[in-house]
Amino acid sequence: MMTPNEIVKLSMSDFKIELLLRNRKYKLRAIHLQLGNITSRIDMNTTNDCPVVMFQKIDNNKRKPITQLVQLRDRFQKEIDEDLCLTYVSLDEMFSIYSNLNQLFSSREINWILRFDELKLEEFLEYVDRILTTEFYRFKVVGGSMSNDLLRGLMEKVPEKATIVIESDIPSDYSHAKALKFRSFKYREARWLKIEDLFCIRKSYIVKLDITNFDSSDVNRFLNYWSDCDKDMMKEIIITLKEGAQINQQEILKNLIVISDNDGDFQFFM
Numbered sequence: 646m647m648t649p650n651e652i653v654k655l656s657m658s659d660f661k662i663e664l665l666l667r668n669r670k671y672k673l674r675a676i677h678l679q680l681g682n683i684t685s686r687i688d689m690n691t692t693n694d695c696p697v698v699m700f701q702k703i704d705n706n707k708r709k710p711i712t713q714l715v716q717l718r719d720r721f722q723k724e725i726d727e728d729l730c731l732t733y734v735s736l737d738e739m740f741s742i743y744s745n746l747n748q749l750f751s752s753r754e755i756n757w758i759l760r761f762d763e764l765k766l767e768e769f770l771e772y773v774d775r776i777l778t779t780e781f782y783r784f785k786v787v788g789g790s791m792s793n794d795l796l797r798g799l800m801e802k803v804p805e806k807a808t809i810v811i812e813s814d815i816p817s818d819y820s821h822a823k824a825l826k827f828r829s830f831k832y833r834e835a836r837w838l839k840i841e842d843l844f845c846i847r848k849s850y851i852v853k854l855d856i857t858n859f860d861s862s863d864v865n866r867f868l869n870y871w872s873d874c875d876k877d878m879m880k881e882i883i884i885t886l887k888e889g890a891q892i893n894q895q896e897i898l899k900n901l902i903v904i905s906d907n908d909g910d911f912q913f914f915m
Contacts, residue, residue: 649673649689650729652749656714657721663714666749673752675782678743680736680772681760687742689750714745736768740775754782761813762788766795773802783808790814800824808850831855836887844870849879859886861893869900 647655652671656663677688720732747755757776761769776784784803791799791813800823803809808829819837824830825846832838835854840863846852864884871878886892 647671649691649750650724653714653729653746654721656745656749657718658715660713660715663745663749670751671749673750675754675756676743676746676750676752677756677758678739679758679760680739681763682736682768683763684760685736685739687739687746689746690754712741712745714742714749717742736772743779755780756783756785757781758785758787760788761786761791770798773799777802781807783810785810785812787812792816793819797821803827825849825852840864840867843867843882844874846878848877850881852879852882854882854884857885857887859884860890861886861896864897865899865901868897872901 649671652666656666674690675688677690679686679688717731722730722732724730743755757779759769759772759776764772784807786799791811793816796811796815796819800821805823805826806828809827810831812831812833815832815834815837817837824832825842827849829849829851831851831853833855835857838854838857840859843852844867864886867884
């Protein structure tokens with residue numbers, strides 16, 4: 646069976662081959678599209694492997710709109726460790742490439758990554774609106790500092806059925822009713838959250854909070870609430886304690902009935 650890179654390279658060689666390959670609709674686990682003015686790239690997952698198409702920036706204003714992958718043939722530079730290196734494409738062209746890949750592959754997930762630290766605000770807002778016209782699984786923002794107004798607009802636009810990942814700085818006074826209502830969500834900066842805020846989570850899959858103000862007693866309060874709650878809150882939660890806080894297992898598990906395996910590697914609370 647051909648790899649995603651082999652399929653892309655064949656498609657770049659001849660449009661008739663691309664049309665033939667489109668009819669096959671090869672299956673992928675996920676396509677990740679990262680948009681930025683410096684580090685635009687496309688990752689394609691089959692299983693745990695993730696070959697990459699990377700774009701290196703050069704000055705070239707004489708470009709035609711990309712409607713076929715064969716138009717990328719002259720931009721192909723080299724292949725390093727199964728990563729394809731091409732000369733830079735514009736953000737507009739990335740959406741055209743996405744459209745072509747969508748015809749080549751059947752993917753369970755389409756994941757968009759916006760480099761907020763590389764984009765002007767008007768560019769960021771334009772690409773958010775364009776992404777929202779597509780079907781996607783995960784929406785991720787990386788870098789920079791986001792204002793309350795910008796975050797509010799983002800929360801109101803991204804559908805709750807999506808997974809949202811914010812790896813940008815978030816103001817300490819931020820709050821939004823929808824912030825904890827997505828299918829899955831990750832906030833790198835989560836010090837704006839109080840432990841009581843987590844009590845309202847319902848029917849989420851994975852929750853990840855990287856930088857928090859929580860200590861062991863906060864986690865215990867949450868676990869006791871989760872244990873007693875008769876609603877489906879989430880499948881998995883990952884919380885990093887605040888800087889300098891020590892993990893106090895006795896405090897975390899206080900008032901909980903805990904079942905451990907013989908080796909002590911796993912613990913289950915009831």
